[in-house]
Amino acid sequence: MKLKKSTVNALISYGIVIVAFIVCQYLIASKAMPRTLKGQMIPICVYIVMAVSLNLVVGISGELSLGHAGFMSIGAFTGAIASTWLLNALGLESALARLIISIVAGGVMAGVFGVLIGIPVLRLRGDYLAIVTLAFGEIIRNVVNCLYFSVDGMRLNISFNNPNLAGTIIVNGPAGTKGIKAISTFPVGFALIIFTLFVVLNLVNSRSGRAIMATRDNRIAAEAMGINVTKYKMMAFVTSAVLAGMAGALYGLNFSTFTAAKFKFDTSILVLVFVVLGGIGNIWGSIIAAALLTILPELLRAFADYRMLIYAIVLILVMLATNNPMLRSVFDRLLRVFRRRSPGAEMKGGAAQ
Amino acid sequence: MVAFLRFLINGISLGSVYAIIALGYTMVYGIAKMLNFAHGDVIMVGAYIAFCAMAYLSLPPLVAVLLAMVVCTALGVVIEGLAYRPLRQAASLAVLITAIGVSYFLQNAALLIWGSNPKIFDSVFSVGTIRLFEGELTITSETILTIAANIVIMIALTLFTGQTKLGKAMRAVSEDKGAAELMGINVNRTISLTFAIGSALAAIAGVLLCSAYPTLMPTTGSMPGIKAFTAAVFGGIGSIPGAMIGGILLGVIEILGKAYISTELGDALVFAVLIIVLLFKPAGLLGKPVREKV
Numbered sequence: 001m002k003l004k005k006s007t008v009n010a011l012i013s014y015g016i017v018i019v020a021f022i023v024c025q026y027l028i029a030s031k032a033m034p035r036t037l038k039g040q041m042i043p044i045c046v047y048i049v050m051a052v053s054l055n056l057v058v059g060i061s062g063e064l065s066l067g068h069a070g071f072m073s074i075g076a077f078t079g080a081i082a083s084t085w086l087l088n089a090l091g092l093e094s095a096l097a098r099l100i101i102s103i104v105a106g107g108v109m110a111g112v113f114g115v116l117i118g119i120p121v122l123r124l125r126g127d128y129l130a131i132v133t134l135a136f137g138e139i140i141r142n143v144v145n146c147l148y149f150s151v152d153g154m155r156l157n158i159s160f161n162n163p164n165l166a167g168t169i170i171v172n173g174p175a176g177t178k179g180i181k182a183i184s185t186f187p188v189g190f191a192l193i194i195f196t197l198f199v200v201l202n203l204v205n206s207r208s209g210r211a212i213m214a215t216r217d218n219r220i221a222a223e224a225m226g227i228n229v230t231k232y233k234m235m236a237f238v239t240s241a242v243l244a245g246m247a248g249a250l251y252g253l254n255f256s257t258f259t260a261a262k263f264k265f266d267t268s269i270l271v272l273v274f275v276v277l278g279g280i281g282n283i284w285g286s287i288i289a290a291a292l293l294t295i296l297p298e299l300l301r302a303f304a305d306y307r308m309l310i311y312a313i314v315l316i317l318v319m320l321a322t323n324n325p326m327l328r329s330v331f332d333r334l335l336r337v338f339r340r341r342s343p344g345a346e347m348k349g350g351a352a353q
Numbered sequence: 354m355v356a357f358l359r360f361l362i363n364g365i366s367l368g369s370v371y372a373i374i375a376l377g378y379t380m381v382y383g384i385a386k387m388l389n390f391a392h393g394d395v396i397m398v399g400a401y402i403a404f405c406a407m408a409y410l411s412l413p414p415l416v417a418v419l420l421a422m423v424v425c426t427a428l429g430v431v432i433e434g435l436a437y438r439p440l441r442q443a444a445s446l447a448v449l450i451t452a453i454g455v456s457y458f459l460q461n462a463a464l465l466i467w468g469s470n471p472k473i474f475d476s477v478f479s480v481g482t483i484r485l486f487e488g489e490l491t492i493t494s495e496t497i498l499t500i501a502a503n504i505v506i507m508i509a510l511t512l513f514t515g516q517t518k519l520g521k522a523m524r525a526v527s528e529d530k531g532a533a534e535l536m537g538i539n540v541n542r543t544i545s546l547t548f549a550i551g552s553a554l555a556a557i558a559g560v561l562l563c564s565a566y567p568t569l570m571p572t573t574g575s576m577p578g579i580k581a582f583t584a585a586v587f588g589g590i591g592s593i594p595g596a597m598i599g600g601i602l603l604g605v606i607e608i609l610g611k612a613y614i615s616t617e618l619g620d621a622l623v624f625a626v627l628i629i630v631l632l633f634k635p636a637g638l639l640g641k642p643v644r645e646k647v
Contacts (some may be wrong), residue, residue, distance in 0.1 A: 064446065120628060124635050127388065131586045132631055134579070135624035142621035161617065174617075265579060269390075269453055276450040305465060312457035316436055319451040323443035 006205040013197055013284070021190045028186070036298050044294045045189025046251040049196045051274035051286035053243035056200055058272070059281030060209070061236035062216030063122075064130040067137025068271050071241045073144055073263035074113050075106030075248025080177045081149050081156070082106070083253055084170045087181065089154045095183040103192065103249040110245020113140075114238040122233045137268055144260040145174045176259030177252070184254040192250055193287075196243050200283060203239060212236050277318060355490050360612045361605060366496040366565065368604020369503035373558040374581030375588070375596035376510065377551030383591035384527040384547045387445060390452040391432060392555060393578015394459035397571060399425045399556030400563040401467055404474055421556040429552025430545050438541065456575075463571035471570045474563035495564045502557060507597055510550075514593065523547060527591070580607075580620075583627050589640025598638060603627075 003011075024041065027033040050072060057065045079102040086092040086101060117136050124132055150157045152167025159165055163173060172178050203209045212232045214222040223229055252258055274293055278285025296314070300307035374396060381389045399421040406417035436455050440448045514520035525533040526543045534540050562577055563569050580603060588599025606626050611619035630638065 058446070064449075120632055124631060127382075127590065128586060128631055128635055128637075130388075131583060132628050135583065135627050138579075139621045139624050142618055146615075146617050161615070265575075273450055273453060276446050280444075280446060308461040309458065309465065312454050312461055315454035316451055316458065319447055319454060320436070320439055323447040323451075324439045325442050 006201075010197075010201045010205070013201065014194060017190070017193055017197065017287075021187075024186070036301070037295065040295055040298060041186045042184050042189050042250065042254045044291050045186065045193055046247045046254075047271065047274065047290040047294050048193050048287050049247035049250075050244055050271045051278065051290040052193075052196050052200055052283055053240040053247070054271050055275045055278075055281065055283060055286045056203070056236050056240040056243075058275050059286075060204055060216065061212050061233055063233065063237075064127070064272075065133040065237075065240075066130050066265070066268050066272065067117075067133035067135070067140075068240075068244055069263040069265070069267035070117075070137035070140035071110040071114060071244035072248035072251065072267065073140055073260060075103075075110045075245030076252030076258065076263070077144060077147075077171060077177070077248075077260075078109040078245070079103060079106040079249025080180045080252045080258075081170055082249075083183065084180055085151055085156055088151045088168065089156075095181070096185075096188070099183045099185070099188055099250075099253060102253060103188075103246045106249025106252075107242040107246040110248065111238055111242040114241025114245075115234070118234050118237040118241075122230055122237060134265065134268070137263075137265060141260050141264055147171060148173050174259065174261075176261075177255075177257050180253065180256050182254055182256050184250050189250055192246060196246075197283070199239065199243065203236075204283075208232060208235055273315065277315070277322075356612075359490055360608050362490075362492055362496060364605035364608035365601055366499045366604070367608060368584075368601035369499045370558050370562045370565070370600075371577065371581045371584045371604050372503055372597045372600025373506060373554050373561070374577060375585040375600045376506070376593060377554050377558075378582050378585040379588075379590055379593060379596040380523075380547050380551050382585070384523060385437065385544055387437065387448045388452065388582070389437075389551075390449065390578070390582075391455035391459060392551065393574035393576075393581070394456050394463075395425055395428060395432075395552050395555040395574070396559040396562065396577065397463060397569075397574030398428060398459060399552075399559035400474065400569050400573060401463060401472075402556070403560045404472055404563070404569055407475065408472075418557065418560050421560060422553045425552040425556035425559075426549045429548040429555075433545055433548040438544075460571045460575070467571065469571065471568040474567040474569045495561070499561045499565065502561060503597070503601075506554065506557070507593075510593055519543070519546060580623065583624065586637055587627050587630060589637030592637070592639045595637055595639035 024033070028038055028041075050068065054065065054068045057063055057068075082105040083098045083102040086098045092098055092101075117133075121129060121132050121136065146161045148157075148159045148161075148163050148165055148169065149171040150165035150167040150169045152165075155167070157165045157167060161173070163169070169178055170180070204213075211222070211227045212235065214225065214227055215229045215232055219229055248263075270293075271290075274290040275286050277293070278287070278289030297307055297311060300310055303310055374392065377392050377395075378389065381387065381392070402424045403414075403417045403421040406412045406420050407414060412420065432455055436451050437448060440451060512520075514524055522533070522538045522543050523546065525536065525538055526540050530540055533543075558577075558581075559574070563573070581600065584599035584603040585596045586599070587603060588595025588597070603623055603626075607619050607623050610622035614622060634640075
């Protein structure tokens, strides 16, 4: 049996992630991993999923989105509410079942909002599209800040700007969630990464994925070929929203309390930094950049107060080094030599406009 | 009615600050086709310099403002030269991320130098307040000066870009870099000049902003920066009068929204109006729609 090249590459990708997971699990089990790093494992999973899903919009579909944290926020709050409701109202004891249902719920809710937001957003182009996604991200944060949720028996109460709800409060407006059981686990995070890779790699290597990339490369030519541009842009946008929502739920359930302020513009930008630094359109680049940059502030702890300053300098220098035409040509030559030897599991996409 | 007038005037005043910041965004975008996310942080640096000049060196306010402008101008030119110029040919997203890096750098440098405790900014100006309607409507000196500064800057910039040789060079570069270079215009110097003007305006905006809202922190510049960026897009990015109109409208909508609809949702309202405007006028209020050619 002969497998397609894209299938082989995808299998290699899953293999590498599984190996990385086993190594991490081993390090945790043998207590070789420092405590601070151990606490970073779930955030790393979350940011990898966020970066890969944003890469679907920025790299594969070629639209700059500055509001990705908004979907994460929707997922996180939905997940927190769902898990508490399942525990309080239905008495579902199994933490794993609650976690999985909550993640799915977070993804579905973010997907619904992805459709609602995508309809107006995807009519625009370029920087205008970017600014509208930014606007939606900020609107989501502001509105969530005014929402109150409580569980009262089987009932779920919602109110806007009114903290006096019957039952136990779960979401307390600007004070964020309250009394949520932190049930996220590293293995589930790992499973979410595999799921994300599965979805994204399959989408990219399918007929739809090729249509999405065609609209990115030349919108007019793609339209002339009979591709429904809005439909395929929407497909990429909503898939990305669903994955971000799932990542959000995993993130939210890692804490007993969190606020909407966690998902502000800076978080969207942080994820965008992972995507661009890893290489736009390059899934593996996103994964590595997300993992490294999430640990980097921890690794720089020795520099104490200077660590964020150094983070900024590293970011600027890496961007200069990888994008300056002179240095770039040197890198490209090195890469070409390297590629000839090993055809890597890479999908190199063109740059977004 | 008096209350409405008061909110309207406050809105115009806040909007004037946004407009001055938005001018920096829009000029840089027009000429370098990049979103300079570090612009908001230049505002913050300008405000800190003015604060230090007044609080520690006890310089007179006007000198402090001038000093802030000089420092910010230098900062803008240095940032452009070190971080953005090597990426002139790179993809716009790469430049965007570099700008974000610069923004982080400025914020964290400010955090190290001035600490995270908010500084209380003493108002720079004291012209006296105007009282109307038997004292029911007071207009503070900051409001008057902000609006006046906005008008002066607007007129000066329009004259500069329309009449002077350098201004014409700037417009030429923003239209077509290659052709401008062939005409003997020094493109790099023109772009530096744009950054210098934008940063000097940012310093003024920083002082005005902190005179009206006197808490000064390393993150002070980021939210006004985002809103001013929104204002620039609102008015049609790349257009100077557009930035002005966008800024003032945004300020008025924000203040009126906070006063009459919901305090918490003031920002959300601003962004909602932006989305609605862009849906009907996808290139902003004064932006020219660009035809795509096959």
